[in-house]
Amino acid sequence: MKKSLFQFACLAFLFLAQTSFAQELYMPRNIKDAYAKGTRSMDGKPGKNYWQNHGNYTMDITVDAKTKMVSGTETIVYENNSNDSLRNFVVRFVNNLHKPSSPRGGSVSDDFLTSGLTITSLKIGGEVYKEDARNWGTVGNIKMKKAIAPHSKTIINIDWNYPLSKESGREGQIDETTFFVAYSYPRVSVFDDYNGWDRISHTDRQEFYNDFNDYVYSVKAPKNYVVYATGDFLNPDEVLQPEFAARLKKSYMTDEILHIANEQEMKSGLVTKQNEWNTWKFEAKNISDVCFGLSDHYLWDASSVIVDKKTNRRASVQAAYDIKGTDFVNSVKNNQYALDWFSNNWPGIPYPFSKMTAFQGFADMEYPMMCNDSQMDDPKFAQLVQDHEVAHTYFPFFMGINETRYAFMDEGWATTFEYLIGIAEHGKEAADKFYKEFRVEQYINDKSTEEDQPIISMSTQVSGPGYGNNSYGKASLSYIALKDLLGDDLFKKSLHHYMETWNGKHPIPWDYFNSMNTGSGKNLNWFFNNWFFTNNYIDLSVKEVSKNTIAVENKGGFAIPFDVNIVYSDDSTETIHQTPAVWEKNQKAVSVALKNKKQIKKVTLDGGIFLDATPDNNIWVSK
Numbered sequence: 001m002k003k004s005l006f007q008f009a010c011l012a013f014l015f016l017a018q019t020s021f022a023q024e025l026y027m028p029r030n031i032k033d034a035y036a037k038g039t040r041s042m043d044g045k046p047g048k049n050y051w052q053n054h055g056n057y058t059m060d061i062t063v064d065a066k067t068k069m070v071s072g073t074e075t076i077v078y079e080n081n082s083n084d085s086l087r088n089f090v091v092r093f094v095n096n097l098h099k100p101s102s103p104r105g106g107s108v109s110d111d112f113l114t115s116g117l118t119i120t121s122l123k124i125g126g127e128v129y130k131e132d133a134r135n136w137g138t139v140g141n142i143k144m145k146k147a148i149a150p151h152s153k154t155i156i157n158i159d160w161n162y163p164l165s166k167e168s169g170r171e172g173q174i175d176e177t178t179f180f181v182a183y184s185y186p187r188v189s190v191f192d193d194y195n196g197w198d199r200i201s202h203t204d205r206q207e208f209y210n211d212f213n214d215y216v217y218s219v220k221a222p223k224n225y226v227v228y229a230t231g232d233f234l235n236p237d238e239v240l241q242p243e244f245a246a247r248l249k250k251s252y253m254t255d256e257i258l259h260i261a262n263e264q265e266m267k268s269g270l271v272t273k274q275n276e277w278n279t280w281k282f283e284a285k286n287i288s289d290v291c292f293g294l295s296d297h298y299l300w301d302a303s304s305v306i307v308d309k310k311t312n313r314r315a316s317v318q319a320a321y322d323i324k325g326t327d328f329v330n331s332v333k334n335n336q337y338a339l340d341w342f343s344n345n346w347p348g349i350p351y352p353f354s355k356m357t358a359f360q361g362f363a364d365m366e367y368p369m370m371c372n373d374s375q376m377d378d379p380k381f382a383q384l385v386q387d388h389e390v391a392h393t394y395f396p397f398f399m400g401i402n403e404t405r406y407a408f409m410d411e412g413w414a415t416t417f418e419y420l421i422g423i424a425e426h427g428k429e430a431a432d433k434f435y436k437e438f439r440v441e442q443y444i445n446d447k448s449t450e451e452d453q454p455i456i457s458m459s460t461q462v463s464g465p466g467y468g469n470n471s472y473g474k475a476s477l478s479y480i481a482l483k484d485l486l487g488d489d490l491f492k493k494s495l496h497h498y499m500e501t502w503n504g505k506h507p508i509p510w511d512y513f514n515s516m517n518t519g520s521g522k523n524l525n526w527f528f529n530n531w532f533f534t535n536n537y538i539d540l541s542v543k544e545v546s547k548n549t550i551a552v553e554n555k556g557g558f559a560i561p562f563d564v565n566i567v568y569s570d571d572s573t574e575t576i577h578q579t580p581a582v583w584e585k586n587q588k589a590v591s592v593a594l595k596n597k598k599q600i601k602k603v604t605l606d607g608g609i610f611l612d613a614t615p616d617n618n619i620w621v622s623k
Contacts, residue, residue, distance in 0.1 A: 024525040026456070026533055030194050031510055039193035040508075044515030045501050051081040052211065052400075052506055053191050059217035061184065062277075063164075063294060065177060065225065070184055071161035078188055079153050086148040089124060090197040091140045093117045093133070094183035097204055098165045102137045105203040111167035117186065121159035133160075138202040139189060158186050169204070170363045170372070171291070177225075178298060178322075180361045180372050182291035183208075190402075192506055200404050205467060206459045207403035207410075208396075210288040212504050219280045221294050224269050226261065228300075228320045228357050229292035230369045231284030239278040244271050251302035252316055257332050260300040263323050267297065284368070286504055288397055291367045293359040298322060305336040307343045308350035315339055315351050321360035325375050327382035331358040334383045338390045338421060346420045347413075348492055349499060352398050358386055366392035366414075380426065384418060384434070387425075391417035399499060400506045407459040407467070409509065412475025415439060419476065419609075432609055439473040440611045444538055447613075456509060456532045477538075477560075477610060478531040484561040485527065485580040486520055494519030526584055530559045540605050541617035543589065550592040550603055550620075552578075559583035560610040564592050569599035569622075 027035075034040045038049035056077040063070050080086055096102050099116035119133040127145045148154050164179055165172040171182035190198040190209050198209055219227045227239075236245040244261060251258045261271045272278055284290055299321055304314040317335045321328030335356055343350045353369050361372040364385050371389035376382040394417075395410035396403050403410050419439075422431035443451050443465075450466040455474055459467055483491045497519030498512060507515075513528045530536065539556030550564055559580040566574045574596060582590045605618040612618055 024523075025510065025513060025529055027510060031508065034194040035510075037193070040511060042514060044498070044511055044513070044518045046505055050505070051083075051193060053081050053188075054079045055188055055211060055213040057185075057187075057213055057215045057217065059185055059215070060220070061181075061217060062220040063179060063181060063222075063225075065179075065222050065296075068164045068166075068173060068179075069161055070164060070181060072159070072185055074156075074158045074160070074185055076156040076158075076188060077153055078148070078156060080148045080191075081151060082191060082193070083150045084191075084196075085150060086191065087144050088197065089142040089144055089148070090189040090191070090199060091133075091136075091142065091186050092138065092189040092198075092202075093136065093140065093162075093186045094138055094202045094208070095162055095171065096136060096138045097202055099137070103201050103203050105205040109167055112165055112169070114163045114165050117160060117162045119158060119160050119186070121157065123155075123157040125154040125156075133186075139199050140186075141199075156188070160186055168362045170365050174293075174295070174361050175322075178293070178295035180291070180293045180359060180363070181219075182367055182372070183289075184291065187213075190506075194508065198402075198404070200460060202404075205464075206405075206407060208289070209402040209404045210400070212286050212288055212400055214285045215287065215290045216283045217281075217290060219282070219292055219294070220277050221280060222296075223274055223276055223278065224266070224272055224296045225278075225294045226266075226271060226296075226298065226300060226320070227280040227292055227294045228318065228359055228370070229280070229282045230287070230290040230355075230367065231282035232354055234281040234283055235279075239273055239280050241270060241273065248302060251318075252304050252314065255303060255305065255336070257301060257303045257336075260302050260318075263297070263299060266299070271300075287353075287368050288400060289368050291370060293320060293357075293361070293370070293372070295320065298360070299325075299328075301332045303332050303336060305339050307339050309344070313350070315353065316355040318355065318357040319359075320357065322375075325360040327373075327376050327379060328358060328360050330379065330383070331386065334386055335390060337425070338387050341421050341424060342391060342393070342417065345424070346417055346492075347394055347495060347499065349394065349398070349496065351393060352503075353393065356390060356393070365389065366397075368393075368397050383425065384422060387421050388414050388418040391421070394499070398504075399502050400504065402506065402508065404460060405458050406509055407471035408455050408475035409507070409512065411471040412479055415472045415476035416479045419480070435609050436611055439476065440609060443469040443473050444611045444613050452535045452537050454533050454535060474531075477558075480609070481531070481558075481560055481580045482516070482524070482527065485559075486522075490520055526587075527559055527580065530557070530583070530587060537613055538607065538610050539613040540607065541614070542603055542605060542620040545600055545603055545620050545622075547597060547600070548594050550594065552590050552592060552605065554583065554588050554590070556613060557587060558610075559587060560607055562610065563606045563608070565604040565606055566594070566596075566600060567602040568596070569601045571601075572598070 038047040041047040058075045061072040096116040098114040117133045122129045302318040307315045319331035339351045363372040366389040391414040395413040401410045450463040453466045455470045498515035536557030543553040544551040564576040603620040
């Protein structure tokens, strides 16, 4: 009886604790409904009623290098796992950003504009639809003749084509015979448990939100074009000459960096089978997107690296670049290091995919198993950019982040991992210097309203500076502050709990907050409220100094870590580190107690990468 009462008391405590976790933080009404319906849980896990939809995509895509047209035949087996009957069917085609009539966040040149998507055939559930998509923006709506029933599957058949834009951004023409083909197929938009259909237009700033799908696809390319793509390469012997297929296969099993094809071999037509067209086949499962690049003159390097030391699983590391792309000579070497480091340090989860390819383009952008980076003419900066894009493997690709609404859930983490791997690569002093200059200085020295909007603000609703700082620097600072508060071991344990719980699913900010609470065993909502739901900024000051105490005022409000650097009258020094935990009880002021009774000559508050808005009042000097 006593044991039962004890167990009941424990369960009651946990329930109340979890309930209080959720209630302490502001929650929009639609998010509250998701928790009430049981699709999300107060303990930070998917609820007992959690669901998400899924697609099985089979695609045959052709790229015509002369006309610069991409065309495809696509079959989608779509699973509606929700309890709703889908009477509308929402299709997303990001490349319609290039249409003159599509909304965009800024001005573009004529070379950016195209006519967009044309659907030549559409069938859903056996019903033919007369839809050519000519009036669509990046999102199109189809009124269903027959609703897709809950917990059922339907088959969608689409034939389509669109032109590659001459001006390349995240995708398009890199040069006359090099193309990066991303967001290249009509896809079913996300229908989720907290917002229904995702109908937000892509305007070129906020990024993406996709379901986890399975893909089998082919790319038909002209003779002498090599295709680099998301997924496992299924038919190297059918499209590559034997010597080059052998080199590629060897690269899968070695740390040695191999030159699969050099400039002269590509020019001489020695690399691919000499058919007028070759069909390259790929497969990727449980992934949020696929893309590919192709060129008839790019150099091709490859190797591999062990990413899971328990199983000795290797990942292929490849690079495709122009002869003038000097930054990319070290791409494979740098990515071998990055994949190993990310797998074993931060986040410390084995790289989850079979491949990573660095493709020279213009975007400095991440894609599943690929990054499209520009020539920087600065090897260190190029490495940092590549590190950042590869770090996105975990957020948003391992975790199905809604980047469109909550960009801080992926960009902030990639920025954090970029900083942490930078310490390993270049030392803390260099990493701190870059982080402060590139991620913090502009924000903290700009007093405009846009800079201090709460991080939780939807990414679609904040201004340019607000979007950049909320998504990258401020969010990253919050994660680094929490790491300092919890210590590395508990922070990693909590982060792994969150990532393992939501891998392959669609976490939202409240899932992160609740998962970290559960993973750490602490109620961190005071910290999350401080960093995500306020207009705080970074500004400490020395308020008062006595022999035994230093009073510190938190004018900006953010719960940051900081060092108290003390110079005593005998010129001896002491540094006392304060974690963000000191702000839990009082977020406006804290007293730092000193064990040393010596006379103080000077006090300096140093936040390190947490740059202060008014550094002059961080210094106190005895008169």
